[in-house]
Amino acid sequence: MDLLPPNIRAVLARYPIGSQSRRGMDAVVVVKYFFPAGRYTLFVTEAEFDDEDTRLYGYCISALGADCDEWGYASLVELQSLCVRSLSIERDIHFPIAPRSVRDALGRAA
Numbered sequence: 001m002d003l004l005p006p007n008i009r010a011v012l013a014r015y016p017i018g019s020q021s022r023r024g025m026d027a028v029v030v031v032k033y034f035f036p037a038g039r040y041t042l043f044v045t046e047a048e049f050d051d052e053d054t055r056l057y058g059y060c061i062s063a064l065g066a067d068c069d070e071w072g073y074a075s076l077v078e079l080q081s082l083c084v085r086s087l088s089i090e091r092d093i094h095f096p097i098a099p100r101s102v103r104d105a106l107g108r109a110a
Helices: 006-012 021-026 076-081 102-109
Strands: 031-034 041-049 054-061 070-075
Touching (some): 006 041
Antiparallel strands (some): 031 041, 054 070
């Protein structure tokens, strides 16, 4: 699965790292990544591109439990390389691109 197709890359280009920092939980979510056999979910709100990797920023639902959920960074290369028992990170293809806030996305996930 292509985790960062051209249409999502184009939308993320409008949200560089730090561009939504004042919005907090009202930041616009551009793309949702998840691990199909666990709790890990990343709601990406911003990105920074270079030739070798894409640095993502967003709200992370931790695999370790709710007390570990937090804002943070992830590397697209690292997400693509993760494989546990033949399962890998997936992009939620049914998640609409950019109309939801983190707060709204978390409310729908609950």
